[in-house]
Amino acid sequence: MKRLTAKGLGTKTKQAEPITEESENTLWEKNMFGDSTSQSLLNTDFYYNCKLFGLRACDEHRSLQVEQIIVDKDQIGDYIEFRGTTAKNYNGGLYHRSVEAKNIRHHTTGDLPRLYNTYLSKIGNTGPFYRRPLPEKDNDNLRYSSQVIGVNKLKTLMKKMCESAGIEGYFTNHSGKRTCATRLYEEGIEEQEIMRITGHRSTKAVRKYKRPSQEMLSSIENVLDPPKKIKLAQNSEVITPSHPILNSRPHAVVNGILWQPPQQKQREVKTNMMVHGFEQPTVVSINVFKLEVVNQFTYRGSTIIDNLVYDAEINTRIVIARQPRQTDEKGMRL
Template sequence: MAIERIPKNTLNKNSWAVNTFNFWQNERNKLALDPSFNISVIHPKLEEMTKDELNFALSRFVSEIKKKDGNDYPGQSLYELVMIIQNHLSVMGKSCQFLNDPTFKQLKDTLDCIMKTRSAKGIGTEKRQAMVLSVDDENKFWSRKLIGDFTPQTLLDAQVVLFGINFALRGGQEHRNLRPGQICKKYCEIVGKYYLEYTEDVSKTNSGGLASRKVKRKVTTAFENTDCKERCIVRLYDTYNKLCPSDRPQDVNYLQPAKKITADCWYSTMPVGRNTLMKTVARLCENAGIEGYYTNHSLRATAATRLFADGMDEQLIAEKTGHRSSAIRSYKRTSIEQQFKVSKVLQGRPPKMAKLADFGPGKQSIKEECDEELKCQVEECSNVEIHKENKSSVRYVHFEADLPEGANISLNFDKK
């Protein structure tokens, strides 16, 4: 019964790690039969090993295991294999702390050494992240009619894209778990617009268990797009609901297109599979001719990145994504323009310009007021005119200059 309560994704990871270890053990034991290899046989099954046997076997495992193509695993992958095996043993009722128990010092030292060695070789140092969709990329989806209310499939895909960006949903599983009851259409009198309100059910940061009992569920909104009704999330959601069967299941939101569609019904009562949903963005990008590593998680990263690039406060971004820690920063991808600006700052700003302070009647001219460095710069420029006027309490300065290409002017005003 305990195993049944473990998330399916965790069980899949456990199977991957255990199967990888069992494959290595079998292959090693075959080689051990040949005296020329001078290696020992590892007889016990993983779950039946003592701590000392685990310490030796896992130390050999992380040292010798290779990918199917013969290449080395990245250090991070080896670490995950060891931690997943530890979790598997815990599920089976065998508690082990591989990185904290002194009994496993050999395993810890071996793993640490291999991780450092492979990082130094550049193996696994680049973390593969789902790429962010630019506004132009999204426009390609719309302009090429890959999403929209044109066909059952394009309307379905539009839901995935719009919900993924506007509600910052995670990958395939969170889309697969989405239920109609989590989305409610409301009207805001303050702004005079309809909007959709999404309420989180369960997620990576809110599993609904004891550890999450005090966690506030994410509630976020998406207002109707009155500037471009063809792309309006509220209108498209209404259209989708009207074209679903009257006896639609209430535990899933995304339904498969019907084999025979009618004017009133485009969809069947069968839910779209998790794997099919997970491939939605990758399929759309391929059809739109967009190259790169794009997944459904790109929609979530796109949401955070767009808000970050527009200067939104981190708390507002966290409310949209549902993050409860600094992990949100990994989703805020800097643009090339921001990186260019940082580079310019690091390479040095233009020479400091003199302050234009309180120009009024009886004040000196700009060349007399500025320092020698600015005098030199002004004298090297042509067509420089300075006009000073005293209008009540307002200081007015008009500056015109034709500067050489690449030159900069900085005006700084000090309030007296």
């Protein structure tokens, strides 16, 4: 096993990718979601059962019953509710009497409750949730058989809808549950709340499902990328090692090119500078902003003069030392 690992075999596990927000919009635009056909309506309910309730790849979908999905309204608004029963990590036995079944109520203001109600009205009030879609007949484009979708067909639902929409990547039914955990992770939701929806009982297990978004990965890559070249100001020139300015002025050159450092947190911008030992006036610009030359300035509490005399700094210290100490009611120094 160690020899195979040393050769690079088995070091990378192939895992299903989450559905990004952009890809989800594509699925809607390509009519993979919606109620245009019986298959698109089935896809919609399947995907959002994964995303809203964190249902597992196949077992929880396979055992899902119509009675477990409730679409109703309360004082907050419309909601879709999932009432869990037994699951992979909850069998309802004596050992799990202290563990609660997963029950999630999701409030929404969108069109999702109507789509769920439409599907439920077509398949009836009892029995398995996922039924085999039928082709359009007599101007009825939403027809379903009483026959349950086969396990092999159910396992490939996510893959086929992504392929039909032209979305590239490795997608399985696990992508739905991973999408749920990843979206919540990106929004900064606490792990305990993510575990409540996904049904995980340990943080180690739920962390396997969380994936950074492409925006987060791009931010990391931008931080680690080499510094980017900046555009030189108009009428300026590239400084080379043989340039005369290097013999008379302070300089910072990397391979003869002026570089822009990576973006950092915003700091206080200095608008002036002080020079010493130059006969000709020194001109320094930052992003075409010319710094003002002064003969003295104060930096971090210390006063510096261009003739390098410490009189101003000493006088400042003497004035501070002569000031009376301020104390509180107990005589403690403030």
